[in-house]
Amino acid sequence: MNATTHALSINPVNGETVASYPYETHQQLDAALDRATRAFRTWRRQPVSQRAELLLNLASALRDQAEEMAQTIILEMGKPIAQARAEIEKCAQLSEWYAAHGPAMLAPEPTLVDNGSAQIEYRPLGPILAVMPWNFPVWQVLRGAVPTMLAGNTYVLKHAPNVMGSAYLIQQTFKKAGFAEGLFEVINVANEGVTKAIADPRIAAVTLTGSVRAGIAIGSQAGAALKKCVLELGGSDPFIVLNDADLDAAVQAALIGRFQNSGQVCAAAKRLIIEAGVVDAFTAKFLEASRALIMGDPTCAATYIGPMARFDLRDELHDQVQATLEEGAILLLGGNKVPGAGNFYAPTVLANVTDQMTSFKQELFGPVASIITARDADHAVALANDSEFGLTASIFTTDPAKARDIANQLETGGIFVNAFSVSDPRVAFGGVKKSGFGRELSHFGVREFCNAQTVWLDRK
Structure with missing residues (x-):
């Protein structure tokens, strides 16, 4: 058992191993991407109002799981209990806010075409690969997943190795909230698996929160595959x-x-x-x-x-x-x-x-x-x-x-x-220069992984 074959969670309070999660095989990764793809076909056709209702369920499920999640965060990365509990509550409030305000952000937008017959409609892209960090094990995931999934995409999470317990708890919470299989997938893979997923045609786009070095690697791979990416990197x-x-x-x-x-x-x-x-x-x-x-x-x-x-x-x-x-x-x-x-x-x-x-x-x-x-x-x-x-x-x-x-x-x-x-959630979040590009939260977070599609009827 080592870090090259397993994701290891080490308790930073005492240095003891909390858990070890063997990295998935290519066959297991393939199956996860298949589930996300199949789920997308149905999810994208579901009315946005129904997707928003599930977010209200998610808020309730997060609060039900809050103490278990907070204790897992403490065990895996050492966050003080008051801050860990606040992180879960913030995620619940995020879900409620998008349930209330998100559907309007996806409504068709009229254009300035004279006869009023053209509009912009926001279409989901597909399964989105999210490579997430350990410092906010639940918030970092939810602040991207909630608006991205509300828009009709599915979400494939590759979490940091030391917080895989949190990753699986988040997945469990989505299931308890009534989200169908494949809508929120967790993959436990090393760098090779991330590279394989980015290149896979079933992944529509990529988002990363992490270091500049990770951003360069992920951004290069996404560019080589001609896929959109959002990068939230370091800051000083x-x-x-x-x-x-x-x-x-x-x-x-x-x-x-x-x-x-x-x-x-x-x-x-x-x-x-x-x-x-x-x-x-x-x-x-x-x-x-x-x-x-x-x-x-x-x-x-x-x-x-x-x-x-x-x-x-x-x-x-x-x-x-x-x-x-x-x-x-x-x-x-x-x-x-x-x-x-x-x-x-x-x-x-x-x-x-x-x-x-x-x-x-x-x-x-x-x-x-x-x-x-x-x-x-x-x-x-x-x-x-x-x-x-x-x-x-x-x-x-x-x-x-x-x-x-x-x-x-x-x-x-x-x-x-x-x-x-x-x-x-009310304002956009992201950076410039080596802090990355793209935006999370507000209406930007809903639309980042959408096809802004022009629909022009009767050009006469």
């Missing part, structure tokens, strides 16, 4: 605080935006860019708040920071922190692996970080905050845009006009004024 999100900001509000938002999910969030406040006039005051307040965070057993309600999900990623994070310190940053808090069998990394605050340092240039996927001083608002914008990533950004200021001016200059997919970044 700027969190700009100007001299006129409400510092207490900024500190609280930065704390959540940086340390939630033990810092393992793509759209997170990774680079805290603070205007010179308030950098000392902000740093003092942020440091005090960071020291108060409780790290430990993720099953305890008071815990805010649990273990990192994978031991190799903790090693990588520590190397990045050490490199940044060697480059001249100042360590204000943490900066160490916590001794013991668990995969804990101490909440870390780095100050005097510059644009030439590792923690500025690279994405740090863990509980590490980098504080960077900006001379003024223009310098803050320049620092924010000086990144290969462009997922989200935050701006803290009490001047709405200034916030709008800065927002117009930032090269990101989302901007949050006086708030930390979130993903919400």
Whole structure:
């Protein structure tokens, strides 16, 4: 039993193996794609109102399974219990929101043709392959699956190896909600199986949430097969605080935006860019708040920071922190692996970080905050845009006009004024530059995997 033949789930609290799932054979993969294809033929013809009703069932089923799902998330990737439960509830609310608002997003759209006889109609593409990460084992899947399936597609999930227990629980939940066999399929395959699935003519399109390296690989394979793909990749999100900001509000938002999910969030406040006039005051307040965070057993309600999900990623994070310190940053808090069998990394605050340092240039996927001083608002914008990533950004200021001016200059997919970044079904989510392309959520998430088909009747 090893990682080349099995998907292994390792408990990050103690390093013990939770479960081992043998990778599927080519015959098992073939059967799964067949089921998804057969289900699509029926599902696409089902009225969207009926598909929406099933989403209401899904919301109920998620709440029924919530505690089992939350405990599985804790066991597989170490998320603190309050955050794990909130993740499931967020998925239930997502399902209800799309049940209420999604059908209107798929209604035929009249065009500007003079006689009114032409319209755009949204047709599903077919089975969609989704390669998903471990950091939000249920939300990442549902936020893509719900709008994609509402549109009439079927969904083939290849989840991260360490959270396959969560993958099978999600599949079970869809079945309990009344979704027919093949509508939501789980495949447990290694990279070779992903490549085979992308090339298979039964897969209509591909979506990935993951690293830049994974995005390059999946995007290349999808391009070679002439298939559409949506890529949501890494982020090194700027969190700009100007001299006129409400510092207490900024500190609280930065704390959540940086340390939630033990810092393992793509759209997170990774680079805290603070205007010179308030950098000392902000740093003092942020440091005090960071020291108060409780790290430990993720099953305890008071815990805010649990273990990192994978031991190799903790090693990588520590190397990045050490490199940044060697480059001249100042360590204000943490900066160490916590001794013991668990995969804990101490909440870390780095100050005097510059644009030439590792923690500025690279994405740090863990509980590490980098504080960077900006001379003024223009310098803050320049620092924010000086990144290969462009997922989200935050701006803290009490001047709405200034916030709008800065927002117009930032090269990101989302901007949050006086708030930390979130993903919400009411607004589009996605990035630019090496953070990927395509959008999830809102009406974009419903239509991303649709054929926008022109239907023009009686051209006379």
